Amino acid sequence: MAEQLQQDMECEGLLECIHGLKQLDKDCFRVMVESEEALTIDEVAERVDRERSTAYRSIQRLLQSGFIQKEQINYAQGGYYHVYYPTDPTQIANDMQRKLNDWYAKMGQLIQEFEDKYEHAEADIEIPAQS
Structure with a gap:
């Protein structure tokens, strides 16, 4: 995470950062x-x-990440095939914002748990006197 916070990122980097998508996935989406x-x-x-x-x-x-949609096209003589198209960017952005908010809330909870756990441990530690 520290690495991702320090690097310059383009908006397409969110596909990797939030959804774990690979370069090929980004290429297919583009x-x-x-x-x-x-x-x-x-x-x-x-x-x-x-x-x-x-x-x-x-x-x-x-598809699993919600970045594209699938539609079935039926042949008149029977049979079908699938086509794929991008999901509405507003819907994708709202989903990423929700995931970020969920992550932020979880990190806040973990930070509070860390503080609670080690704040009590600190009170039990005796610090030797310095000479």
């Missing part, structure tokens, strides 16, 4: 944001120059 239409996994894989299975894993992480 490709979807820059696209004017929803993309298939094959299209994302081609645009980030990775194998389909690698792009699929990245897309799954983005």
